[in-house]
Amino acid sequence: MRRLLALLIGVRGRLAAAILAATGTVAAGVGLLATGAYLIVRAGQQPGILELTVAIVGVRFFGISRAALRYLERLSGHDAALHLVARLRTRAFAAVERLTPGGLEDERAGDLLSRLADDLEEIEQALLRALLPAAVTLLTVLSAGAAAWALLPAAGYLVAAGLAVTAAAVGGAALVAGRLRSGRLAAARADLAAVVVDLVEGADEAAVHGRAPDLLAAAAAADARLTRLSRGAAWANGAGSGLVALGSGLCLWLVARAGLQAVAAGTMDPVLLGALALLALAAFEPVAALPHGLLRLDDGLAAAARLEALERRPDPCPDPPVATRQMPSPRLELRRACLRHRPDGPWALREVDLTLEPGKRVALVGESGAGKSSVAQALLRFRDLDAGDYLVGGVDARRLPGADVRRLVGLAAEEAFLVEGTLEDNLLLGAPGAGPDRVRRALEAARLDAWVAGLPAGLATPVGRGGAEVSGGERRRLSLARALLAGFPILIADEPTAGLDPEAAGAVVAALTAAGLRHGLLLITHGAEGLQEMDEIVLLDRGRVAERGTHQALLASGGPYARLQEARGAPSR
Template sequence: MKTFIRLIVLIAPHWKSMLLATVLGFLTVASGVGLMATSAFLIAGAALHPPVLELMKAIVGVRFFGISRAIFRYLERYFAHDATFRVLSRIRVWFYTALEPLVPARLMEYRSGELVSRIMADVGTLEQFYLQVLAPPLVALLVLLGVFAFLAWFGLSLALALLFFFLATAVAVPLGVRALSRGTGRQMVETRSALNTQMVDTVQGMTEIAAFNRAGQQQEQVKALSSKFMDLQGRLAGIRGLSSALVGLLINLAMWSILLLAIPLVNQGKLDGVYLAMLVLGALSSFEAVLPLPMVFQHLEESLAAARRLFAVTDIAPVVRDLPGPSPEPLSYDLRVRGLRFRYAPDEPWAVDGLNFVLPEGDRLAIVGPSGAGKSTLVNLFLRFWDYEEGSISLGEHELKAFSLEDLRRYISVVTQHTYLFNATVRENLLLAKPGAGEEELRQAAREAKIHEFIQSLPRGYDTYVGERGFKLSGGQRQRLAIARALLKNASVLLLDEATAGLDPVTELEVMESIHRLMEGRTTLVITHRLTGLDRMDEILVLERGRIVERGRHQELLEQGGLYRKMWELQNELTPV
């Protein structure tokens, strides 16, 4: 019940359009009832050969209800789908707004395929919440009240007969369907999610699956999930068929019951025989409103299961909370770290343990160390993907936590090892850094990153698509695009996180030249386990297990003969003197 109420509250801002669509749905069915009733009355009346003028009201009624039904049906479809798409848009925006603050800290335990399934399939399931769960019972209730009053005018027994079969069709059959399909909707949502997740993993890992000859095993897993999903769909199809048969039976029983009750009234002179067909066919056409009801509980179960999966994500508290209010203006762009300590979980060791250093504005600081030393954790803390537990980080003499996340990240450019390029054009990927940049700005940034000539050689230049994750480009070209993007952003602080990792030595040297141009005039923090080009750094910090074990310039650290010297020798395959 709690999930249902939360879902209602979520879509409540669009109640006006949903109410309008519901009223139009009622008017559509009511016009159908009116059309059948007046048509039956017209035919029955015409059989008595009265003057044509006596039939004019019925003739006008048939025309009116025939035209109004078409108009109301069109308007009902229009406003119902308009309301549905508005609700769907609201749910998507709501989910993304709740999801964004959770990245990356709170979403590490979720597989990407599972998140895609929740964003696409679960949100898509809620698309039908109004059309298939909320609207049909409301329309049916309004139709029941209207037709009950109409029949009661001619005979209360007729109205009560309609009420019995209407409730049997609208309540008893759906409850029976619910009992037969209990849990099936939830299983379908979960199985569909598992299948989508498996398919995403299969597509993303296609190369590894083929390389290790695991295609058969992966295919069996997909086949098993597909079979389970098809079995659930088959079960629901069978239940739908049974419910349709029951509904048809009850509708026909309702028609015959009203007919059998009305005939004695005609014989007793309490009812004019000309109304007999009108009452029976009018009551029969009113059951159009209950046709969607048998599957309401099934759709409700699916919707609630999908909503619970979405709420399970959105209810997670963000690790980092954005403070309201204006951000301070940094007095400078120096970075100061004092007594910094951080760990990812209370039962885990410190990833960063008591760091102290100062990076003056415009200087270059490199942080090196073996894998797991805490280097990338610093990038996460500087960008406030996580918040540190002890100590402080300040930018321009203001604590990082005093800045809003948007303002803080406006001051910082980042180039990482795994540059993400969207399946879009070169131009669109570059404009992520500065959407309003002009053509000359774009080209100048590409020239400084030494990639302009390559872009010009592409079939469509800057309008060439780079493929998903930029697979049409080499590793070096992707990194140069990342550098061009950072140049275009022109932020005062630059973070480089393993920006040349994975590149061959020649490409690495070429990219490093572009990186050094990018560093000019910027406060630069270089995170790397590669020691190429560090002789240009103003200071180097060597981390081990989250602590600074050595610090100094490149030559000084080599002369000390410590961890930095060992890393240098391993990288360059030198023999110690």
């Protein structure tokens, strides 16, 4: 509960306005029914019309006030909720950005999406349907009890006690039901989202490998669990509504009984009896919202805990408290670099030395799992080294914000992300303000200019969902063009030729080697294309540097590099 209340500090003014407006709405409703009852009873006595004027005006006043205050309540309540969600969404996205990619490797995409969407909605609903009605109920106990006491003191105590006891019973039952679920509804919703995302994104592969029935069964099981928990919540909500009906009915009977006794004793005007009875009934309006709302409170608390857990995750590469102000030169050096992805995990890199600078072209080769991608993560400062040094322009990278490092070194990723837009939209992700001339030069450097010129819509051609309308080679060259457009002094190309036919692979490597004459280039590859053009080749084996040198020198030595190339069918010279 403290987590949720702490989140409300930033919107306390808007929330207070919503509570006052909601309390005013209940008061206007009580006044409308009480005044209406008085008007009906008094009119039955056939007095002069002037004697009914105040009651008639009162009915109109309370009716209009109730509608106006209800509007203000909705407006101010949702204003507070949406401001809260906007702040939380900003914080959540900031946490994701801070943790990406090294701090989120154990997160499923669907679960992360559920935190950014469903959990925020649960917090919004907890505010509107639980905390707001609870605060209004507390104020109503006091105000309705005082109003009833003004008509009949004994009735005032009965109304206040009836509201308090019913609210406590309903609230206690709802909170117990919520505790029994222990936030499992939010977890079940996240599990279902994760399974559905896996099913949708992996539908083709699942069908090819015969795993579609397994994924469908997992989705059905997750849906059944969510349905079972939701059904339990519905039963609890119904039981709470029954308690409200029982409490309001019992309170009405006790107030009416006390009123009849007062009328019989001559201590109360019988005309006021109807007003007193309807006042007691109308005062239960906010209590009726508690069963459903307090059930949502537990989900809101669980959602707040999940978001807090995301925000409290340690940053894999924390920025320094006092950063170096001057941008260093684009010379990257790894000295005896050691890295592992988990504190208790195996070493991904062990005492690796590497130097990159503009104009130098280096190839990083080795079997899968040798540590090539770990080198890229270290250079991009997605992960800090566990031992050794990473220097950027002679400055320890830990003294630089990660964003500053990534202004000097860019990545053309193996699986380039393409947004569902046009070719131009995807290119401009690298440099949103780039003009047509810069875009044209980047396309030429990536050997994409002829392909784009042959498209009917040119750069306005849509790439489809996830880049489905472009081939693998075109996707990788788009990633390269995007990185070149951004103008990084150092460029890392991660497996740029993986899965490409020889012609496409040759075009990509030609573009990379040409770019390496102006930029520093780190080519991470399994293939043999373009290795002859590299200034240095570094062979990694289980995180260590097994060999380094030029292509010809390494082949001539007959060592691990030569054997690797021979196994892959590359020419021996």
